[in-house]
Amino acid sequence: MTVTDSRQGPGTLTLGTLTGAGCQMSNVKLVPSQDSEDGTPTLCEPNPAPLVTESWSLEGTAVQDWEKSDGFVEFCRLNSGNTVSFEWVPNSTLFPKPTFSGSCQVRAVEFGGAIGVQNTTEFSFPVVGALTRTEV
Numbered sequence: 001m002t003v004t005d006s007r008q009g010p011g012t013l014t015l016g017t018l019t020g021a022g023c024q025m026s027n028v029k030l031v032p033s034q035d036s037e038d039g040t041p042t043l044c045e046p047n048p049a050p051l052v053t054e055s056w057s058l059e060g061t062a063v064q065d066w067e068k069s070d071g072f073v074e075f076c077r078l079n080s081g082n083t084v085s086f087e088w089v090p091n092s093t094l095f096p097k098p099t100f101s102g103s104c105q106v107r108a109v110e111f112g113g114a115i116g117v118q119n120t121t122e123f124s125f126p127v128v129g130a131l132t133r134t135e136v
Contacts, residue, residue: 008090015106016084018075026120027061028088030100030131056127058086058104064119066111073111076123080108083128096135103128 013022022028033055039048065071087101104125113119 006090010093011091012087012089014085014087015072015075015104016079016082016086018070018072021062021072021075024062024065024072025060026063028090029059030088030127031057031059031124033057056102056131057124058088058127059122059124061120061122062109064111064113064121073109073121076106076109079106082106086125099134099136100131101134102131 008028011022011028013025013028015021034052035055036050036052039045039051041048062072064073066073068074083103083105085101086104087099089097089099091097104127106125107123109121109123111119111121
């Protein structure tokens with residue numbers, strides 16, 4: 001098997017009605033998380049496999065744009081707690097290009113920080129329901 005070096009960019013990220021979110025992103029990723037608990041032993045299966053539940057979150061780092069009323073930071077503040085659709089294309093130059101989509105619950109993000117420098121903020125939005133991969 002040969003090495004595949006997958007790199008992001010140029011790409012896009014759409015969050016609900018916020019279509020230009022990708023321009024603010026310096027880092028975007030989908031992160032899995034697994035919770036497990038021991039299965040219940042029975043006479044037929046005294047050593048059952050653990051019961052595993054998997055969930056995902058859309059995470060990343062955004063350059064702050066708090067002065068814009070239609071920017072990422074304000075979108076997150078206004079939509080905190082709301083579930084919105086998302087579509088992430090990590091690299092739009094590929095053919096076919098992998099596209100990840102679903103719904104996520106927006107959370108407010110921090111803004112502000114050091115004076116006179118470009119500030120960034122971390123975000124983590126839980127994916128609600130199924131995560132879909134398509135290739136266009």
